[in-house]
Amino acid sequence: MTETVRAIHVGVPEDIEDGEAVVVPAERTGTGDGIAVFHCDGEFYALDDTCTHAEASLADGWIEDGEVECPMHSGRFCLSTGEALCMPATENARTHKVEIGDDGLWLHPGSST
Amino acid sequence: MSAVPDSVCVVGGGLAAVSTAAELRAQGFTGRVTLLSAEEHPPYDRPPLSKDVLLGRITYDEAALRPAQWYTDHDIDLYLGERVVSLDPAGPTVLTERGEQVRAGAVVLATGGVPRRLPAALVRPERTHVLRTLDDARGLRAALAPGTRVLCVGAGLIGAEAAAAAGALGASVTVIDPVGVPLVPLLGEQIATALHGLHHSNGVRTLQGALGQVHEGSDGTLTCTVDTAGGPEKVTADVLLTGIGTDPDPSLAADAGLETDRGVLVDARRATSAPGVYAVGDLAQAHPGTEERPQHGEHWENALKDAGAAAASILGNPVPAQGAPWFWSDRHGVHLEAVGTMSEADHTVVRGDVDSGSFTVFGLRGDRCVAAASLDRPHDIRAARRLVDRAVPVEADALADIVRPLKSLLRRPAAVRSR
Numbered sequence A: 001m002t003e004t005v006r007a008i009h010v011g012v013p014e015d016i017e018d019g020e021a022v023v024v025p026a027e028r029t030g031t032g033d034g035i036a037v038f039h040c041d042g043e044f045y046a047l048d049d050t051c052t053h054a055e056a057s058l059a060d061g062w063i064e065d066g067e068v069e070c071p072m073h074s075g076r077f078c079l080s081t082g083e084a085l086c087m088p089a090t091e092n093a094r095t096h097k098v099e100i101g102d103d104g105l106w107l108h109p110g111s112s113t
Numbered sequence B: 001m002s003a004v005p006d007s008v009c010v011v012g013g014g015l016a017a018v019s020t021a022a023e024l025r026a027q028g029f030t031g032r033v034t035l036l037s038a039e040e041h042p043p044y045d046r047p048p049l050s051k052d053v054l055l056g057r058i059t060y061d062e063a064a065l066r067p068a069q070w071y072t073d074h075d076i077d078l079y080l081g082e083r084v085v086s087l088d089p090a091g092p093t094v095l096t097e098r099g100e101q102v103r104a105g106a107v108v109l110a111t112g113g114v115p116r117r118l119p120a121a122l123v124r125p126e127r128t129h130v131l132r133t134l135d136d137a138r139g140l141r142a143a144l145a146p147g148t149r150v151l152c153v154g155a156g157l158i159g160a161e162a163a164a165a166a167g168a169l170g171a172s173v174t175v176i177d178p179v180g181v182p183l184v185p186l187l188g189e190q191i192a193t194a195l196h197g198l199h200h201s202n203g204v205r206t207l208q209g210a211l212g213q214v215h216e217g218s219d220g221t222l223t224c225t226v227d228t229a230g231g232p233e234k235v236t237a238d239v240l241l242t243g244i245g246t247d248p249d250p251s252l253a254a255d256a257g258l259e260t261d262r263g264v265l266v267d268a269r270r271a272t273s274a275p276g277v278y279a280v281g282d283l284a285q286a287h288p289g290t291e292e293r294p295q296h297g298e299h300w301e302n303a304l305k306d307a308g309a310a311a312a313s314i315l316g317n318p319v320p321a322q323g324a325p326w327f328w329s330d331r332h333g334v335h336l337e338a339v340g341t342m343s344e345a346d347h348t349v350v351r352g353d354v355d356s357g358s359f360t361v362f363g364l365r366g367d368r369c370v371a372a373a374s375l376d377r378p379h380d381i382r383a384a385r386r387l388v389d390r391a392v393p394v395e396a397d398a399l400a401d402i403v404r405p406l407k408s409l410l411r412r413p414a415a416v417r418s419r
């Protein structure tokens, strides 16, 4: 597992509407992939942005009931565990920790939840 | 309800077969699961064959449905190169070409379909490429190089994808189809037209007509005569590719006395007319009147849903609702998706800008969304699918209003919900 190097400020909770996600680009995450930060039913979650099946951005997916459905072939992932829930996704997505502090949302790339 | 069988034999090695095995385990089955696949390759996924595999963007191994270890981890006995040649519904028992006999508590037929071919009288079968298997994709890819002249017969989903991939590899491609704009019944006029138009804007030539004659020159060049409305037209080709449809092959079941039509007839449980024998995926065809499984949508997700339903039936679990049919297709870098049944619509609504090439057409019947087809707007399809499955009443204006998130249409007012 990658050491937590630093946390990235991704704005305030209000920046991401419920049911939406933003991408922190790979240049900022330092993990080799962009990270999607999701807001679902009041909770925040983060997964590697690139779908484990092919190349879609999970931030562009359909976010509902604690899951994200990939916009390409509808593979679904659990937002909290990253578990691949249905075909064609067979590989779990990597999760990252998101913290809500007084000064906003902090993403901890490389630290799994 | 009959007792849960102690073993299940799945015949086939595609998505429907592997998913049936996966679903049996996911739903708690601990008995023996045997998979008999005619192919020598470990089970792989077909959609990439006309896309990333043909383009050389992914390796053959990357098209595998599951990693090899998965079969061991899930205690699934996978036998490759075992073509089943007969089925005895009593037992039930299957026999393979190599003489293996497997008797199981339940048999699931998942042998898919076979691509249609041009009549041998028209052209030697060795001179035409079809695209159904990994070996087909390998063979076609090996035949393509920059400048290769390709004639693709059939501009439906697979033909069009393969033609686009061949064009991207630098081949000089002509696609012919007797229908001016293919896929209209499936996608509606606007999406089908925009989609077909992508060939032209990406340097693939389209020609409306049917293949009349093929002359094979001594150097191997094929001189093809295409019968068009304006008279015969000659197209010179090095490679002849056909995408003229796929048919299920129900002979195994028919020979065993099961009820068959185009495919093997099943009810909502995916049960055939023989007790203990099920059929799934491209092979299976719903009995007329089986509303829970729409007629024969030979698409990827249909195979997956069938697998879940058959596993549930075998184990005596409730069979999940089928939901609206859905599929995707990719050509010339554009992602198509469609959900529902467009022919059921009595009017349509467009969301997005048709001229930009990225838009969605919703098919409505009264105040219900029954279908949608979309180019590069996958979010719309995910919303549409839920609108269809949940039978949410919708207003056409709201669907067309690009600034209004479709998700808001799915949140019904509390008063309506509680009624």
Ligand SMILES: Cc1cc2nc3c(=O)[nH]c(=O)nc-3n(C[C@H](O)[C@H](O)[C@H](O)COP(=O)(O)OP(=O)(O)OC[C@H]3O[C@@H](n4cnc5c(N)ncnc54)[C@H](O)[C@@H]3O)c2cc1C
Binding pocket: B011, B012, B013, B014, B015, B016, B017, B036, B037, B038, B039, B045, B046, B047, B048, B049, B050, B082, B083, B084, B085, B110, B111, B112, B113, B131, B132, B133, B158, B252, B280, B281, B282, B283, B298, B299, B300, B301, B303, B326, B327, B328, B329, B330
């Ligand atoms: C090139 C291509 C591209 C596609 N692209 C898309 C797409 O983009 N989107 C989409 O929704 N759908 C797509 N599809 C359709 C989708 O792949 C099929 O619907 C799906 O593969 C059906 O799965 P199946 O398991 O029923 O059949 P198949 O995948 O055909 O599998 C059948 C298996 O059974 C084996 N078999 C046959 N006979 C026997 C026997 N007697 N004994 C043992 N084994 C046997 C075969 O070798 C094969 O492995 C595409 C199909 C092709 C061919």
Ligand code: FES
Binding pocket: A051, A052, A053, A054, A055, A056, A070, A071, A072, A073, A074, A075, A088, A089
């Ligand atoms: S890219 Fe996400 S499911 Fe295929």
